[in-house]
Amino acid sequence: MATAHFSPCSSSLKHHETQLFSEFVVVPRKSSFSTWVSQVQSRIQARKRFQLKSSNGYPLHAISLQDTGKPLANEHSESQEKEASFSESEKVGSTLSITVIGASGDLAKKKIFPALFALYYEDWLPEDFIVFGYARTKLTDEELRDMISKTLTCRIDKKENCEDKMDQFLKRCFYHSGQYNSGEHFAELDSKLNEKEAGKLSNRLFYLSIPPNIFVDVVKCASLRASSANGWTRVIVEKPFGRDSQSSGELTRSLKQYLKEDQIFRIDHYLGKELVENLSVLRFSNLVFEPLWSRNCIRNVQLIFSEDFGTEGRGGYFDNYGIIRDIMQNHLLQILALFAMETPVSLDAEDIRNEKVKVLRSMKPLQLDDVIIGQYKGHNKGGKSYPAYTDDPTVPKDSLTPTFAAAALFINNARWDGVPFLMKAGKALHTKRAEIRVQFRHVPGNLYKHNFGTDLDKATNELVLRVQPDEAIYLKINNKVPGLGMRLDRSDLNLLYRARYHKEIPDAYERLLLDAIEGERRLFIRSDELDAAWALFTPLLKELEEKKIAPELYPYGSRGPVGAHYLAAKYNVRWGDLSGED
Numbered sequence: 001m002a003t004a005h006f007s008p009c010s011s012s013l014k015h016h017e018t019q020l021f022s023e024f025v026v027v028p029r030k031s032s033f034s035t036w037v038s039q040v041q042s043r044i045q046a047r048k049r050f051q052l053k054s055s056n057g058y059p060l061h062a063i064s065l066q067d068t069g070k071p072l073a074n075e076h077s078e079s080q081e082k083e084a085s086f087s088e089s090e091k092v093g094s095t096l097s098i099t100v101i102g103a104s105g106d107l108a109k110k111k112i113f114p115a116l117f118a119l120y121y122e123d124w125l126p127e128d129f130i131v132f133g134y135a136r137t138k139l140t141d142e143e144l145r146d147m148i149s150k151t152l153t154c155r156i157d158k159k160e161n162c163e164d165k166m167d168q169f170l171k172r173c174f175y176h177s178g179q180y181n182s183g184e185h186f187a188e189l190d191s192k193l194n195e196k197e198a199g200k201l202s203n204r205l206f207y208l209s210i211p212p213n214i215f216v217d218v219v220k221c222a223s224l225r226a227s228s229a230n231g232w233t234r235v236i237v238e239k240p241f242g243r244d245s246q247s248s249g250e251l252t253r254s255l256k257q258y259l260k261e262d263q264i265f266r267i268d269h270y271l272g273k274e275l276v277e278n279l280s281v282l283r284f285s286n287l288v289f290e291p292l293w294s295r296n297c298i299r300n301v302q303l304i305f306s307e308d309f310g311t312e313g314r315g316g317y318f319d320n321y322g323i324i325r326d327i328m329q330n331h332l333l334q335i336l337a338l339f340a341m342e343t344p345v346s347l348d349a350e351d352i353r354n355e356k357v358k359v360l361r362s363m364k365p366l367q368l369d370d371v372i373i374g375q376y377k378g379h380n381k382g383g384k385s386y387p388a389y390t391d392d393p394t395v396p397k398d399s400l401t402p403t404f405a406a407a408a409l410f411i412n413n414a415r416w417d418g419v420p421f422l423m424k425a426g427k428a429l430h431t432k433r434a435e436i437r438v439q440f441r442h443v444p445g446n447l448y449k450h451n452f453g454t455d456l457d458k459a460t461n462e463l464v465l466r467v468q469p470d471e472a473i474y475l476k477i478n479n480k481v482p483g484l485g486m487r488l489d490r491s492d493l494n495l496l497y498r499a500r501y502h503k504e505i506p507d508a509y510e511r512l513l514l515d516a517i518e519g520e521r522r523l524f525i526r527s528d529e530l531d532a533a534w535a536l537f538t539p540l541l542k543e544l545e546e547k548k549i550a551p552e553l554y555p556y557g558s559r560g561p562v563g564a565h566y567l568a569a570k571y572n573v574r575w576g577d578l579s580g581e582d
């Protein structure tokens, strides 16, 4: 390997990019100049993405041209060691293969292929990559391409050159049909991958977009392939990760027979949502919030998820899980852990996940009387009839599976002692939204209390992070109405994303796929986090099921069971906007 100094007169690199890299760039002798330039550019993209991280302690040389989409985090795995043993020229000719297992399914069509295309469109993927679909359904390469282009609805749709880029993207998409438990069929997939990878250093990402009962079969077969692949092999595993502590533990142990923990990327797509990413930025990069972030000033925290549609089409899956396992134990609990954690030592994945685990392990396991459950029933509204959950042909008529739940959770530590964290999650409600609401305490000895009548709750500040739709962060404050009198008004300091940033927000799956490709684990769930999350919910789920607790019925399209209000009232909490404006 020869080194050459970077030439700043390259027309393909922008000036600031040449400056960024001039300190440590080397040109491998065997790579063409244009290949090298594009590698530099993709490394620069990666570097820009994590500039914050670099400024917080990562040495600049943590990103080197010799990596092939390699970690920006402190990863040290067997595959990395393997890579280290390859000659530099081989690394330069590396390729990335992304295989979507379960490519014929709902998630693959709705989320994974669109996210991959968006990443390709915006030049986030390495120059040399291929995408394989794998499922039992018999499809040709052309049929897969057809399926991708027909079902692809994403934020890129109406952009410049979208069709051309799509054609180029589709040329890199291939399909292999096979069973999920057949070593022979995976060997065929492996041959096809090898053929396309053409002897280059190959990094392989497998996305398990399949029902969880077949995860282990697939990993067993896919891990065989890892031994013949010569780069890293990573596996993204979709939720649900088990149904309770025991099944989750078994799944973890089975997966670990074939994969190391650092090859497993357990995805929780809520962690990839823009506003959830921003939670830590808001808190740790603004002096005004962190001093308030404790029981001293915060009265309660609400984590709310609601959908205005039922389980349509997914009743079979849902009935085995219910809303507590589908949304609370993962999406809402992950947000809670991020919200409540102590300041991590750094932005490194392990430091952040260490703090999240501490929160989860400090929590009191849920009690039955701190939870209420509901199930939607049929309803006629405006001449239209809406089905009951049990009208779904894949759901038993006597199902007690909750489609709604509200719960009060507590963290037994110095920061949060006594502060209720209220979660509410439901399907078939009146609106679709996800938000984090922080209600602050009353102002002690408030000089203006007579201006608020008898309801002092209405005078307290409230910070809202609206995760979706229409992302926003707003703070409810009290303000004087202009004029000679003294009338107070509640208004918002409002950061509405669409007004402030004139760009689309990437889908969570884009962020998470890119992170997995880059070996960034910050937004993926570590196995001890998972254990702690199940330890909180398993006793409750067992009790609900053993005692056959009947859910309170609520009409499709309503605000959910009234029991949720009684639960909140028990802790002196009112759901949602205190002034009733939302």
Ligand SMILES: NC(=O)C1=CN([C@@H]2O[C@H](COP(=O)(O)OP(=O)(O)OC[C@H]3O[C@@H](n4cnc5c(N)ncnc54)[C@H](OP(=O)(O)O)[C@@H]3O)[C@@H](O)[C@H]2O)C=CC1
Pocket (backbone or CB within 6 Å): 102, 103, 104, 105, 106, 107, 108, 135, 136, 137, 180, 208, 209, 210, 211, 212, 214, 238, 239, 240, 317
């Ligand atoms: N859909 C969504 O919005 C979300 C899904 N998830 C999770 O992602 C994963 C995939 O979800 P989704 O795409 O909806 O799932 P699907 O039910 O659509 O299944 C995906 C593919 O797996 C194969 N498959 C389905 N059932 C079985 C079975 N019993 N045995 C063997 N193969 C089967 C089918 O492919 P073929 O018959 O061609 O082999 C199917 O196309 C699941 O773990 C789900 O929980 C997580 C969040 C959201």
Ligand SMILES: O=C1O[C@H](COP(=O)(O)O)[C@@H](O)[C@H](O)[C@H]1O
Pocket (backbone or CB within 6 Å): 269, 307, 326
């Ligand atoms: O994980 C899941 O999430 C979706 C909601 O995701 P969103 O990004 O559209 O808010 C939910 O519908 C599904 O039941 C659940 O499995």
